[in-house]
Amino acid sequence: MEKIDKIGFIGGGNMAEAIIKGLIGGAFPVARLLVAEPSDERRRLLEDRYGVHVISDNRELVRDCDLLVLAVKPQVREAALAGLAELFTDDKLLISILAGVGTSELERLLSGPRRIIRAMPNTPALVGAGATALCPGRHARPADLRTAQHLFETTGIVQLVEEGQMDAVTGLSGSGPAYVFTIIEALADGGVLQGLPRHTALMLATQTLLGAARMVKESGEHPAVLRDKVCSPGGTTIAAVQALEEGGLRATLMEAVARATERSRELGG
Numbered sequence: 001m002e003k004i005d006k007i008g009f010i011g012g013g014n015m016a017e018a019i020i021k022g023l024i025g026g027a028f029p030v031a032r033l034l035v036a037e038p039s040d041e042r043r044r045l046l047e048d049r050y051g052v053h054v055i056s057d058n059r060e061l062v063r064d065c066d067l068l069v070l071a072v073k074p075q076v077r078e079a080a081l082a083g084l085a086e087l088f089t090d091d092k093l094l095i096s097i098l099a100g101v102g103t104s105e106l107e108r109l110l111s112g113p114r115r116i117i118r119a120m121p122n123t124p125a126l127v128g129a130g131a132t133a134l135c136p137g138r139h140a141r142p143a144d145l146r147t148a149q150h151l152f153e154t155t156g157i158v159q160l161v162e163e164g165q166m167d168a169v170t171g172l173s174g175s176g177p178a179y180v181f182t183i184i185e186a187l188a189d190g191g192v193l194q195g196l197p198r199h200t201a202l203m204l205a206t207q208t209l210l211g212a213a214r215m216v217k218e219s220g221e222h223p224a225v226l227r228d229k230v231c232s233p234g235g236t237t238i239a240a241v242q243a244l245e246e247g248g249l250r251a252t253l254m255e256a257v258a259r260a261t262e263r264s265r266e267l268g269g
């Protein structure tokens with residue numbers, strides 16, 4: 001990161017915003033960030049909220065920055081990279097966060113070998129609690145992976161994976177926040193059904209998720225061991241666990257990861 005002068009985002013949507021917020025929170029100077037985004041409304045929002053400099057021309061962005069983060073939808077990758085190939089000279093590093101899209105496809109769109117790192121972050125980056133997996137493209141330099149690692153560590157944890165594992169990462173942690181939001185909402189609904197006020201139920205559900213996740217992380221114990229410690233023989237929890245098994249919660253979550261992984265593969269087409 002020391003050697004990176006300016007970071008440019010091609011696309012200033014939800015995920016770009018989460019990374020920008022993480023970078024600013026990690027003391028990366030906002031003056032060294034630039035965003036190219038077609039929507040006037042998004043440009044205004046990013047400028048007002050973070051003081052980041054915004055433009056609408058992707059070519060100007062690539063000319064100005066030495067690290068480019070590709071943050072458009074996978075479906076518009078071709079349009080977003082059109083006319084940029086000759087600007088991606090050897091001194092530019094591209095980090096792509098596109099679901100499903102491989103580094104060889106990006107090289108094809110950029111007409112040849114390029115320094116590319118593929119990343120799969122997630123939206124909790126917005127609060128510094130993101131999970132990002134990284135893998136290098138064939139022509140990335142070792143220092144490029146370190147640069148990407150430093151960048152995403154400002155937003156949370158980083159794991160290095162093989163490129164063949166990126167679709168599974170997308171199915172697990174890339175899309176995963178949506179599964180967890182659904183679980184929090186459902187738990188709170190359960191509390192409301194049993195007579196708790198909505199706000200109380202939501203606070204208790206959220207903190208229960210947060211606390212349980214921290215226990216797994218900080219104790220290093222297998223989640224099944226921790227679950228067993230909550231289950232008193234003949235008690236309340238094991239009665240609930242029986243309901244979870246009857247409802248197929250475990251199989252449903254595994255299938256959710258499988259479907260998202262498959263969809264990621266399709267998007268890479």
Ligand SMILES: NC(=O)C1=CN([C@@H]2O[C@H](COP(=O)(O)OP(=O)(O)OC[C@H]3O[C@@H](n4cnc5c(N)ncnc54)[C@H](OP(=O)(O)O)[C@@H]3O)[C@@H](O)[C@H]2O)C=CC1
Nearest residue numbers: 010011012013014015039071072073074080097098099121
């Ligand atoms: N959201 C998430 O949780 C995660 C997303 N990702 C990946 O991040 C990428 C972005 O997702 P997300 O932020 O959710 O999507 P958004 O739609 O929020 O952001 C994409 C932005 O790119 C803009 N855009 C469209 N065309 C161009 C173009 N030609 N040049 C520059 N900008 C353009 C869009 O503008 P407009 O709306 O006007 O079209 C939009 O503001 C995707 O590839 C996704 O797979 C990865 C991990 C997690």
Ligand SMILES: O=C(O)[C@@H]1CCC=N1
Nearest residue numbers: 099170173174175176
């Ligand atoms: O839903 C999507 O396609 C993106 C990729 C991972 C999270 N959101």
